[in-house]
Amino acid sequence: MNRYLKEKLFLILMKISLYLFLFMVASLFFSIFFKGISYLSFEMVFSKPKKGFYLGGGGGILPSIFGSLVLAFFSTLLAFLVSLPMTIFLNLYSKRKFSNFIRNFIDLLWGIPSIVYGIFGFFIMVYIGLKSSLLAGIITLSFVIFPLILRSLDELLQNIPFTLKEASLSLGLNKFQMGIKVFLKAIAPGVLSSILISFGRAIGDSASILFTAGFSDNFPTSLFSPVSSLPLVVFYLYSSPDKEVSGRAYAASIILIIISILISLISRRIGKRIYGK
Amino acid sequence: MENEHIRIKNFSVWYGNEKALNNINLTIPNNAITVILGPSGCGKSTLLKSLNRLLDEVDDVRVEGEILVDGKNIYDKDVNVPALRKKMGLLLQKPQVLPFSIYKNVIFGPKINGIKDKKILKEICFKYLNMAHLWDEVSLKLNEPAHKLSIGQQQRLCLARGLAVEPEILLCDEPTSALDPISSKKVEETLLELKKNYTIILVTHILRQARRLADYIAFFYLGELVEFAQSKDFFENPRDERTKAYIKGDIS
Numbered sequence: 001m002n003r004y005l006k007e008k009l010f011l012i013l014m015k016i017s018l019y020l021f022l023f024m025v026a027s028l029f030f031s032i033f034f035k036g037i038s039y040l041s042f043e044m045v046f047s048k049p050k051k052g053f054y055l056g057g058g059g060g061i062l063p064s065i066f067g068s069l070v071l072a073f074f075s076t077l078l079a080f081l082v083s084l085p086m087t088i089f090l091n092l093y094s095k096r097k098f099s100n101f102i103r104n105f106i107d108l109l110w111g112i113p114s115i116v117y118g119i120f121g122f123f124i125m126v127y128i129g130l131k132s133s134l135l136a137g138i139i140t141l142s143f144v145i146f147p148l149i150l151r152s153l154d155e156l157l158q159n160i161p162f163t164l165k166e167a168s169l170s171l172g173l174n175k176f177q178m179g180i181k182v183f184l185k186a187i188a189p190g191v192l193s194s195i196l197i198s199f200g201r202a203i204g205d206s207a208s209i210l211f212t213a214g215f216s217d218n219f220p221t222s223l224f225s226p227v228s229s230l231p232l233v234v235f236y237l238y239s240s241p242d243k244e245v246s247g248r249a250y251a252a253s254i255i256l257i258i259i260s261i262l263i264s265l266i267s268r269r270i271g272k273r274i275y276g277k
Numbered sequence: 278m279e280n281e282h283i284r285i286k287n288f289s290v291w292y293g294n295e296k297a298l299n300n301i302n303l304t305i306p307n308n309a310i311t312v313i314l315g316p317s318g319c320g321k322s323t324l325l326k327s328l329n330r331l332l333d334e335v336d337d338v339r340v341e342g343e344i345l346v347d348g349k350n351i352y353d354k355d356v357n358v359p360a361l362r363k364k365m366g367l368l369l370q371k372p373q374v375l376p377f378s379i380y381k382n383v384i385f386g387p388k389i390n391g392i393k394d395k396k397i398l399k400e401i402c403f404k405y406l407n408m409a410h411l412w413d414e415v416s417l418k419l420n421e422p423a424h425k426l427s428i429g430q431q432q433r434l435c436l437a438r439g440l441a442v443e444p445e446i447l448l449c450d451e452p453t454s455a456l457d458p459i460s461s462k463k464v465e466e467t468l469l470e471l472k473k474n475y476t477i478i479l480v481t482h483i484l485r486q487a488r489r490l491a492d493y494i495a496f497f498y499l500g501e502l503v504e505f506a507q508s509k510d511f512f513e514n515p516r517d518e519r520t521k522a523y524i525k526g527d528i529s
Contacts, residue, residue, distance in 0.1 A: 165334060168375070169362055170331070171442055172359045174359050
């Protein structure tokens with residue numbers, strides 16, 4: 001086969017994969033949208049479930065939307081607060097061999113499926129006597145987010161040019177000042193987008209909170225009350241044999257998708273604003 | 278020559294098993310420009326980084342011997358490294374601005390070192406931007422991000438930033454190699470003005486630049502100090518064969 005034909009063939013293959021991708025995206029959005037749109041209503045989004053909501057009763061899923069946002073927000077925050085000092089240590093203080101050794105474990109955590117974090121979180125809850133609750137959900141979900149944020153912060157810091165280090169140190173900064181005042185500023189756009197990506201991941205994860213966050217028709221009143229979440233609502237609604245009820249699962253999915261789209265739009269906006277300057 | 282800022286004694290550096298600097302002995306004259314001259318890979322930059330201990334940040338590096346700065350060996354255990362670095366402004370090959378505004382770049386060092394008064398900081402900003410011949414070009418856009426400046430302007434900003442921490446010594450690592458001719462000229466002129474008050478060490482491999490700027494020249498070849506002389510002597514009566522070859526352009 002000559003070179004020209006080879007290129008042509010591969011070009012066709014590339015285009016096929018592109019079209020497959022587009023078809024997948026479109027079919028996903030349209031199928032969810034058309035199946036769910038008729039069940040989506042003001043009441044669905046902005047009210048609490050009434051009695052028997054999961055059996056076809058009235059009401060909505062506002063507490064689950066709220067619960068998902070709160071779970072995602074605080075678990076991301078928690079994971080970020082733990083990741084930051086650790087990655088600064090790995091990149092500024094520890095010897096490279098040691099840092100690379102530790103990075104293996106980050107990759108290891110990265111590969112663990114979230115259901116495993118779910119049962120691990122449950123095990124800890126039982127051990128310390130914590131019931132299924134907002135707090136337990138936040139902590140378990142932060143396990144899932146932790147390697148994600150850790151790795152992206154680590155990569156951002158690793159990519160800082162050596163000359164920035166030289167320039168900062170030559171002004172008489174110590175490493176801590178350099179890390180906090182210069183490096184964090186330099187990687188701020190990247191940090192922000194990694195936080196938002198993690199938030200998106202957290203809001204969609206269901207396995208980790210399946211046992212740990214509990215489920216409820218009400219808003220959580222404290223860290224120790226159970227909280228419902230969108231992915232689990234989808235799961236419970238869709239499990240129903242009643243067509244009317246399982247249709248609502250699609251409506252809840254639409255809400256979940258819209259939140260994800262909003263997050264990615266916001267992150268692009270902010271990224272552009274910071275980079276554009 | 279008793280109160281020289283910098284005296285290098287029997288100083289060697291290894292990267293892993295590779296010897297980068299071999300038993301260097303050199304005293305840098307105060308308030309003059311000493312050019313460290315030599316082809317790439319001869320250890321010029323290593324020497325410069327040894328002086329402010331940026332070498333610490335390189336993995337697997339080992340040093341032997343002493344570098345005395347104001348009489349104290351900077352490789353002693355009890356040395357305050359940030360304070361040492363504050364004594365030495367650094368100008369890199371490619372200007373590296375901090376991810377802040379122009380104003381904040383200049384006042385960042387002084388601010389970290391404890392100056393909080395906004396009025397004083399503004400004066401500092403004016404003084405050193407002026408000294409680096411940049412003030413006129415940026416006075417109306419001090420709050421814009423520094424990376425928007427041209428490379429030549431960035432290098433002068435880096436100079437102003439370095440000067441603002443009030444060092445006694447300036448270390449310059451081929452500071453004009455990334456710049457356009459006009460900016461290079463401005464930087465060179467600034468350095469010539471500054472040598473009255475600063476001890477300047479400039480690394481370069483450009484002979485003509487050495488001719489223009491140097492009061493003294495230390496010629497390095499393959500990790501060794503081959504020859505140290507006043508600039509005039511160096512070019513007119515080079516003693517070592519390697520120096521002669523380098524000046525003629527036979528080795529580069």
